[in-house]
Amino acid sequence: MGQTLYQKIYQSHVVGALNGSTDLLFVDRHLIHEVTSPQAFAGLRQAGRQVRRPDLTFATMDHNTSTQVRSYDAAGETSRKQLEALAANCAESGIELLDLYHPDQGIVHVIGPELGLTQPGMIIVCGDSHTSTHGAFGAIAFGIGTSEVEHVLATQTLPQQVAKTLKVEVTGTLSPFVTPKDVILAVIGALGTAGGNGYVAEFCGDAIKGMTMEGRMTLCNMSIEMGAKAGLIAPDATTFAYLQGRRFAPKAEHWDAAVSYWQSLYSDADAQFDKVVSIDGNQIKPQVTWGTNPEQVIAIDQPVPSPESFTDLIKADAARRALTYMGLEAGQKLTDVSVDVVFIGSCTNSRIEDLRAAAAVVAGKTVAAGVRALVVPGSGQVKRQAEAEGLADTFKAAGFEWREPGCSMCLGMNDDRVDAGQRCASTSNRNFEGRQGRGSRTHLVSPAMAAAAAIHGKFVDVATLTGASA
Amino acid sequence: MSEIFAKGLVCPLDKNNVDTDQIIPKQFLTSVSRDGFAEALFFDWRYLADGSANPEFVLNEPQYQGASVLLTRANFGCGSSREHAPWAIQQYGFNVIIAESFADIFFNNSINNGMLLISLSAANIDFLFNRCKQGPQQWQIDLANQEILLGNNAAIGFSIDADIKQRLLSGLDFIGASETFSPQIDQYEARRRAAQPWLG
Secondary structure, three states, X not given: OOOOHHHHHHHOOEXXXXXXXXXXXXXXXXXXXXXXXXXXXXXXXXXXXXXXOHHHXXXXXXXXXXXXXXXXXXXXXXXXXXXXXXXXXXXXXXXXXXXXXXXXXXXXXXXXXXXXXXXXXXXXXXXXXXXXXXXXXXXXXXXXXXXXXHHHHHHOEEEEOOOEEEEEEEEOOOOOOOOXXXXXXXXXXXXXXXXXXXXXXXXXXXXXXXXXXXXXXXXXXXXXXXXXXXXXXXOOHHHHHHHOOOOOOOOHHHHHHHHHHXXXXXXXXXXXXXXXXXXXXXXXXXXXXXXOOOOOEEEOOOEOOOHHHOOXXXXXXXXXXXXXXXXXXXXXXXHHXXXXXXXXXXXXXXXXXXXXXXXXXXXXXXXXXXXXXXXXXXEHHHHHHHHHOOHHHHHHHHOOEEOOOOOHHHOOOOOOOOOOOOEEEEOOOOOOOOOOOOOOEEEEOOHHHHHHHHHHOEOOOHHHOOOOOO | OOOEEEEEXXXXXXXXXXXXXXXXXXXXXXXXXXXXXXXXXXXXXXXOOOOOEOOOXXXXXXXXXXXXXXXXXXXXXXXXXXXXXXXXXXXHOOOEEEEOOEOHXXXXXXXXXXXXXXXXXXXXXXXXXXXXXXXXXXXXXXXXXXXXXXXXXXXXXXXXXXXXXXXXXXXXXHHHHHHOOHHHHHHHHHHHHHHOHHHX
């Protein structure tokens, strides 16, 4: 019987069998950031351990940094201490750090691929749940906790058990205004926030093959939002073309050998998945979440559902609570709902293509009165490119704030927060209660949908905008 | 052999999909310490905007003070990988969580802190919530025999991964256990360097 892509990569990383069903797997890349690593370094010191492979460990500052001022102390005293701790830990252990002043600093899941650190066939871990992003390259990539960060620092390995496999096939061709963000929101809506628990999801099908690397990253990024341990896509010519020439990509003398290995990374035709889901990409419309978890999502032309429409009593109760928290009523159209804040950014949607899509909607228009709108590029590279292409000017002319790279308002660890009761159209990944600030009301959308909401002051269907271009 | 892993008062948190942003919000994540998170647990639910205790939140009800077993529903701990979530739960006083299911990263993080997480069927979870409605519950968890002892000879069995059970019972240092594989790690690195030199 054939193997799935996940099984192939897993097996090639087994260092040894720890016991019954647990293997010790080798980790190819360990990405760290300021929030989930200080306790791990403290643990190492306490136990007298060293970082085994500083050369396979890379650090950046992204979660609690100011996006207005490039300074350690711009986001408060405790944040400053955390940033200084990361700098000191990296210096002591010989780990390369892209700190706040480095031109390529940015969100860890944006810069990893940009630098070519992320490659097919790897196992990549990071103390952040959206590590699933890197699966877009055909790597097993997943988020870990701080105890596991300490384990990887000490041993460059991690104990793992084989996960179940889930195949998510997206067939057909996406409409021009439907983006990978809409696809993953539709998938989460169909499977539920726990639909992927215990599984590694492989995305395939014509709609996926046609996606750029940026789009695939958006898709895999949110596979954690359906509970999947990881999401991955078999590498292909699009993947190889993206990687070639990047700083940490295989150099010329190894390139052909690397590509030849990468070409062996796919699920065999007779591989058995534990679960298979097929979704018709032709039918997907622009999506907006209405509730307080990502499965509470509808197409922009659908009414907000009534709690009674859920046969599951617990889901019905969750819907009731979500509507109260969100200040919405069953049957309401989201195109009648106004927004206070628009956030374009996060590891889900802050790459150059995302900013191009948003800028295309914004060009020549003005942010609606009373709406606060900000664009936070995912990295220094994205920022420079957007400025070179004139996108930054487009945003600024329309009334958007143009910021420095970081996680920003996705989780509001810095001072980029949504106030209680305010409604935010956000290109981020979580609409949890209080995620963007206590009492904040988050609606997850694509960059084009967020941009349109900023211009119109309420949600609009981008497909209906005159003169809109994909 | 009977071995009581934990015993104590049960607090019922009747929600699905409790995410780690709810368990501990962002403003507490700037710490560089592993300690001091008990007060932050369920912060936005536990305290009103003026900082006073929310009397309607279950953790604040007088009959649940001192609880050490948390009963909840499906997909507990979803979302962010922050280990601050199990730290806060443990530092508050819970060492056992019983739920229909857990998010994967939260589950691993909790086990790595020596906490016991028990998954039960939806029907059994309903049964336990109903029991809590009859009055405060004191349960014992027999990990060796994989049973929740409900009192008056009533018990519910649970399944648990054998490796995890062994770790919890022996209290093994998981980094130390992996370090015994150092020779194999050396060999793996050598093979990797020869076959795929571009990986570093």
